[in-house]
Amino acid sequence: MIAAIAAIGRNWQLGLHGRLPWPQDSADMDWFIQHTKERVLLCGPKTFESIAHLDGSHDRMVINIATDDRWMGLDDAMIVGGASTYRHFAPHIEQLYLSQIDYDGPADCLFPVEAFRPDQLRNVIWRK
Numbered sequence: 001m002i003a004a005i006a007a008i009g010r011n012w013q014l015g016l017h018g019r020l021p022w023p024q025d026s027a028d029m030d031w032f033i034q035h036t037k038e039r040v041l042l043c044g045p046k047t048f049e050s051i052a053h054l055d056g057s058h059d060r061m062v063i064n065i066a067t068d069d070r071w072m073g074l075d076d077a078m079i080v081g082g083a084s085t086y087r088h089f090a091p092h093i094e095q096l097y098l099s100q101i102d103y104d105g106p107a108d109c110l111f112p113v114e115a116f117r118p119d120q121l122r123n124v125i126w127r128k
């Protein structure tokens, strides 16, 4: 299954200055770790810089889609961002995992909610 996981602020904020906009949130990090174990994680080149260290831990494989074509043809993978990578894969994403962060501040990139169909958005698995 092609899935995607993202943490979003109250207004779909996703990133700021190449990082997450909010201070580290351990409940969100635990949720991300839980849902990415034993998965192939696909990310864009900017996001790769911050998650490359997860490659090999808990049987994860982290693939930078801009420099490594091993993701092509995969039918089981987890898209982990950033904004342009979620947008790129949106039509193919069968399950969205979203973590709502209690954050109202600035961002320089947003989750591309407009790229998703209503049926995809109805079936989101939210972090509780």
Ligand SMILES: NC(=O)c1ccc[n+]([C@@H]2O[C@H](COP(=O)([O-])OP(=O)(O)OC[C@H]3O[C@@H](n4cnc5c(N)ncnc54)[C@H](OP(=O)(O)O)[C@@H]3O)[C@@H](O)[C@H]2O)c1
Pocket: 005, 006, 007, 008, 013, 014, 015, 016, 017, 018, 019, 020, 043, 044, 045, 046, 047, 048, 065, 066, 080, 081, 082, 083, 084, 085, 086, 088, 109
């Ligand atoms: N909140 C979250 O859950 C979460 C998760 C991941 C990342 N983030 C945040 O998102 C921000 C980064 O997002 P982003 O969209 O700038 O970064 P990204 O998706 O990691 O990388 C995209 C950049 O790489 C380029 N690129 C080159 N080849 C590409 C390809 N084959 N596919 C896609 N992109 C390619 C894109 O160019 P074009 O623009 O020309 O396509 C764009 O400049 C950071 O602040 C990061 O912390 C947040």
